[in-house]
Amino acid sequence: MKKLRLGGLTAGLLLACAGHAQTPVTAPATAPAPAITVLKAAHLFDGRSGSLTSPGLVVVQGSKIIAVGANAEVPAGAKVIELGEATLVPGYIDAHTHISYDHEDDWAQGFYEGMLRFPVEQSFHAGSNAKATLRAGVTTAREVGAGDFVDVALRNAIEAGLTEGPRMLVAGYAIGSTGGHCDSSPFPPQRVNPSGPLQGVCNGPEQCREATRLQMKYGADLIKICASGGVLSESDPVDVPQLTSEELRAIIGEAHNWNRKVAAHSHGDAAAKLAVEAGVDSIEHGSFLTTPTLQLMKQKGVYLVPTRMTQVWVLDKADTYPPKIGAKARAAGASHSAMFKNALKIGTPIAFGTDAAVYPHGINAQEFGDMVELGMSPSAALLTSSQGSAKLLGIDKETGTLEAGKFADIVAVPGDVLQNIRATEKPVLVMKQGVLVKQAE
Known part of the structure; x- marks a missing residue:
């Protein structure tokens, strides 16, 4: 019976193939x-x-820029968008966001409400935040830590066209030590299970290597670590090291083996120095960085992502936080201004990043003006995104500048942006990879 069935099947296939061969082939x-x-x-x-050059002209076909400059040819039949007295700039690249989390003016209420949401529900919040971020002019965002891999899901949904948002590079859970800034709050362990390597909490080099591998297994494009304490966490001092040299080298080495970059949250100077010596790619915040550490970062090409607008925000809101958090906010905010000015003087590489979610989503561009207020030129502030963040994220061959062959990630802002850097906060047009996502009437 097996031979008969096989023979019948074979005969049928031969007849089908013969019939197919007689069908004329047409070119697609x-x-x-x-x-x-x-x-x-x-x-x-x-x-x-x-x-700045005048006038400004960019020709876009599909997802890419095909020509730039006043002498660029305007093809017949092209759709022309006249923007008048505006400036065309590259889409903003925010190297430090938490789009997967929500901002709440009442810190405690927001924190505990967020704890009660199912991951799927939080994903809807994340989608709304992503849309607001994109419409603010951020066409690429680096998400440096999110729970339940909501950031991985959001990245995938954006790439699949299921929701609107920036191009995203994501970290999964941020990695740190027990009791540190990347750990969960000190809930009674009998009521809330303590976090472990899957949630980014590790102790000792081997467990930290495991935590790194787990984030990459589940889709992380980069690794975020908490090298020092933080402001908006309840149990840790803001500036002390929270990972040893051996733990840092295990995390960074494993990530670099997978061609993943590593961002280190560090307000503290000693922690940042340890991370830089271990080979980290960027220091986030950097409130208490000293001259020798900033010089070492310059020497090694390690970027400072200052998140200046967040320091301004938490200092202004310090009285609304729980007392321990308010005290840390005041200390970090008071030190950050002098550190930033010193970094400018030394020439430490700076990348644009904002810490979105500490402040309301969609006002990311305030970072440009806040850096200018501390002595950075408007041109240099814009370059922290188009050159700094693009190179830090490893995407400078694809985006960050308005050049032929690059993705058409473009923002138009009112007037002369070098005369009014705050114009970046009010985009009149946003285009992501050739798709118009916002245009003022």
């Missing part, structure tokens, strides 16, 4: 070329030269 239809859009404005900041 050629897909039409993607539509062309031309953006015209009074000015253009290309993100590479550091200067």
